[in-house]
Amino acid sequence: MDLDPGLTALRPLGGYFVLRAGGTPPGTPAPLADVYANRPVRSGDPLDFRVEKVRGALRASEPRVAASVAQQGLAARLWSVTLGCAALYGRIPDPDPRLLHWDPAAGVPDDLWLREVRPLPADPATVADAVLRAHLEPLAAALRARHRIASGLLRGNAASALVGAARQLDRWARAHGRADAAARARSLTAGLLADPLLAGTGTLTGTAFRRRSCCLYYRVPGAGVCGDCCFPRAPRSSARGTS
């Protein structure tokens, strides 16, 4: 199925899977290329803004904890729209960071806007280049320039976000009789986890994932453990997270 200019097939999936596409985004959200390159944008520093927003929402005292959660959230958005298109269309829209605008103050789905839909094949190598190398690696570098946060932790977050998106998609596809879409999402996810940037970040069993690095979420006041936690129970909040 060809990608349509509005990516309408994503709409029934809702939430993280919806991507606004075509034309000019409302307001002045910056292209993600500018965010990763720390180019000045009119609204100030979008990454610092988002990390502070997350820190306030979580009441987390450590900025690096908020940085980890913020990175995982953006990774989840990027994987969701990409996996959703791969599963439903068999193609993905090129998420070129020069075309994909991000509003760090907005919630889903208004936070992302793709100016133009240009189809790409949905094989693991193409998707890894389009999401991992074009987005998540420069995002990690930009965050690591601001916060004391390990690259292994951020890659673990990227893998966790990928599997989380795949799990949601799998549930939706099975509930809507789309075994074909579920199979495409599963196969693409397994291929992406084998990419050198994600290999070794955790173990995938069906749609369940056990990560090998800690995302630091346990350091949020009152937080428990994530479903793919590397520990059987949350470490004491005074403990340091592994990375």
Ligand code: SF4
């Ligand atoms: S202990 Fe587990 S759940 Fe808690 S922050 Fe680390 S990885 Fe996430």
